[in-house]
Amino acid sequence: MPVWNTFIEGDNLDVLPQLAAEGFCADLVYLDPPYNTGHAFAYRDDLRGAAGQSRHDAWVGFMRPRLVAGRELMAESGAVFVSIDDHEVAHLRLLMDEVFGEQNFLAQVVVNLNPKGRQLGGGFATSHEYVLVYARDARSCVLDARSAETVDEADFPLVGDDGLRYRHLPLRNTNKRFNPVTSPTLHYPLYGDPGSGRVSAEPFEGGVEIVPVFGDGRPAVWRWSRPMVEQRSADLVCRPVRGRSGARVDVLQKDWLHRDARGARRKKLRTIWLAEEIGSTDTAVAELKALVGHVFETPKPTGLLRRIVATMPDDAVVLDFFAGSGTTGHAVAQLNAADGGTRQCVSVDVPAPTRLGSNAHAAGLLTVADVTRARLRAVAAACGGGLVERVVGTP
Known part of the structure; x- marks a missing residue:
């Protein structure tokens, strides 16, 4: 059984080459780098202050050498998510295009981490940040941008004899770009009995011929091929409907709520993630406080990281080399505990001093690495999965 979490203390420009030398390969990289707020960076930075x-x-x-080094540690099927705010999102987007290639851009997600908005200072009350998502190679990336959490059971109002919920969808393709000219093999007759609801690809006694048409009577096509209809006829039903040209008989598909091997339907993630779905900075502070105290001002909520990590297979290897408060490792442990996954997370952070007078410093956590380590130790105790600790470079 693999250890779920590994923590490496050190500057990521030292740690990443060491991981490469060890043959490490990540399926998913998540980064929450220092935002450019005018403060000096705690990491080694030979370029800072150049004339x-x-x-x-x-x-x-x-950021450039760190992104380049991180890319080299990624599997061809992997993806990277980077959190950022308005200060550098435009520059980061161009930098990610440079390092990963424009063709591997997947999404720019807006994340509503502060629903109340920041009330300090002038101007607008900013309530969002961003997450930029890129593939290592979009052609082979295994990221699945769907989630069971985004499915609303209320959208499936019907209940079958077996107690499973479903809804009716037209079997007819409602997109007019698909028609008998563009998709001729999908324009064919079906046969149905509007009394019993039975549908078949072949004529039967009591069945009437049904051809796909749009509401205005123009010829349309089905979404399923004839062989698919033959295989799944039990999931079809015919009913009288009324269109603009009058009454007719149409074929509907029973679209089930629970249908895949995971036992739960999955729906594509939108590119706006609300705090009510993934948590906020406030909930993130409360999560961290429950484990090690109020020792980090702007952690990310585990809900955000669980959503990100869940886009990859449940045995994914995750890398976070700006680990901060350790949210990524926490989220990995939570997911493994919940679904039996074998995900592993490597978290890296630098032993930069915490600010004198800060809660972390007062709690005896004298470096940022101390904060990460303390949280991941608490996570191992609360969720299981163990923790391996290493130091790379000069402590």
Whole structure:
């Protein structure tokens, strides 16, 4: 049984080459790098302060070698998610295009982490950040941007004899780009009895011929091929309907709520993630406080990371080399405990001093790495899965 969490203390420019030398390969990389708020970076940064550089140039120069090194550790089927705010999202998007290739861009997600909005200062009350998503190679990426959490049972109002919920969808393709000219093999007659609801690809006694038409009477096509109809005729029903050209008989599909091997239907994730779905900065602070105290001001909620990690297979190897408070490792442990997965997470953070007078410093957590380590130790005790700890470079 693999250990779920590994924590490596060290600057990521030291740690990532070491992992490469060890043959490490990540299926998923999540990064929450330092946002460019004008403060100095805690990580080793040879470019910071170079003559003539703007803050944006310095930040991009700081990020580029780390993204390049991280990319080299990713499986061809892998993906990377990077959290960022308005200060650098435009520059990060261009940098990600440079490092990963424009063709491997998957999404720019808006994340509503502060529903109340930031009330300090002037201007707008900002309530969102972003997550940029790129594939290592979009042609072979195994990321599945669907989730059972986004499915609403209320959308499936009908109940079968076996107690399973479903809804009716037209078997006719409602997209007019698909028609007898563009998809001729999908324009064929079916046979149905509107009294019993029976549908068949072959004529039967009591059945009437049904051809697909749009509401205005123009010829349409079915969404299923004839062999599919023959295989799944029990999932079809015919009913009288009324269109603009009058009454007719149509074929409907029973679209089941529970249908795949996981036992739960999955729906594509939207590109706006609400706090009510994935948590907020406030809930993230409360989660961390419950484990080790109020020792980090802006952690990410585990709900955000669970959603991200769940886009990959349940044996994924996850890498977070800006680990901060350790949310990624926490989310991995939570998912494994919930679904029996064997995900593994490697978290990396630098032993940068915590601020004098801060809650973390007062709690005896003298470096950022101490915060990460403390949380992952608490996670191992609460969720299981163990923890391996290492130090790379000069402590």
